[in-house]
Amino acid sequence: MASHPKESQAPQKLLFKLQCLPAAFKAYWGEEKEREKAMEETCEVLKFLEEELKEKRFFGGESIGMVDIVANAIAFWFGVFEEASGIKLLKRENYPKLTNWSHEFVNNSVVKECLPPREKLIAYFQKRYGSTNTSK
Numbered sequence: 001m002a003s004h005p006k007e008s009q010a011p012q013k014l015l016f017k018l019q020c021l022p023a024a025f026k027a028y029w030g031e032e033k034e035r036e037k038a039m040e041e042t043c044e045v046l047k048f049l050e051e052e053l054k055e056k057r058f059f060g061g062e063s064i065g066m067v068d069i070v071a072n073a074i075a076f077w078f079g080v081f082e083e084a085s086g087i088k089l090l091k092r093e094n095y096p097k098l099t100n101w102s103h104e105f106v107n108n109s110v111v112k113e114c115l116p117p118r119e120k121l122i123a124y125f126q127k128r129y130g131s132t133n134t135s136k
Contacts, residue, residue: 027042075102
């Protein structure tokens, strides 16, 4: 149990922010007029998550917890969406802690066993939605 009341609310705040990620899909494949707004919304969430990581290895500390599992949407799926669409939102220069966390999370041996085949997903999304590469 967290010793500070604000710390005990952190997981709930993170989960709430992660529920706001449907905008990310629009950022990658939405209509051009809605894409910019969706990118801004998504980047706000990424900034929040970057700040929440602080100096921790995972959101809960040194081991994978519930928030990390929920944040799989960022760790795994953003990479798939980015490669398929040609749009990169999760940039190391903007979110160094979050990109480090993402890399460590998806390369965890237990997590890796549970993830679907990345290349097949990329091919599916490219075929289904195409590339929206706007060099962002």
